[in-house]
Amino acid sequence: MLSLIVDNNILLAGPYESIKALLVLGGTADFWLSVLYSLLKITLGFLIGLTLGSILAAISYRFKFIREFLSPPVSVIKSIPVASFVILVIIWAGAPSLATVISALVVFPMVYLNVLSGLDTTPGSLIEMAGLFRFRLTDRIRYIYLPAIRSHLLGAVTISSGMAFKSGIAAEVIGRPLHSIGSGLYLSKISLATDDLFAWTFLAVILSYLFEKVITCIIRRLIAE
DSSP states (O other), X not given: OHHHHHOOTTTXXXXXXXXXXXXXXXXXXXXXXXHHHHHHHHHHHHHHHHHHHHHHHHHHHHOHHHHHHHHHHHHHHHHSOHHHHHHHHHHHXXXXXXXXXXXXXXXXXXXXXXXXXXXXXXXXXXXXXXXXXXXXXXXXXXXXXXXXXXXXXXXXXXXXXXXXHHHHHHHHHHHOOSSOHHHXXXXXXXXXXXXXXXXXXXXXXXHHHHHHHHHHHHHHHXXXX
8 A cells, every 4th residue: 555655666666566576586596596595604603603502501500710701702792783793704704604603693692691591590409319319411411401491492592593584684784795685685775676675575584484483493392301
């Protein structure tokens, strides 16, 4: 309705024009390369952030001085705007690795803080029992620590997976690496192709939703009771 009222495809493309633009884009090899490369880079960044956050949270739970040492940098990473990190990453590592690094930086503090919070809630009586009966490390992780962090980790994964995708694409818009969704969004902006802009945006929303659901499902199965 707004598109019909405005009657200007440059200011506001309608659903028909946007779907048509998406179909046209879908018929090109560059489109699918952009989707594939962005997905791979963001997924890699998410996995790096998830792994580092979980491992460092476990180490911080075991050693108090590590927790105190990591507290300031984690707070800094959590607080600094993504745009600032984007510029630094472009200077240090270049545009091709931009989405991976930014996604990892967004995911890491969320996972670290949530997993550490879950570990802190582990009942001391269970830990004492495990020591008394000489549980193996794998049994302690499976029967004591994993149940304690399960809900915290799932919450972190659910939130951070969507944030990783959106932040990764936003970083690509600024850095404009070749064959990326962010680059497609930027090109549609400078060419005033609002229909292409809506097409890329619709694609990003769908991929972000599917990415979050798939990642959450996988993690849920891996840490199922």
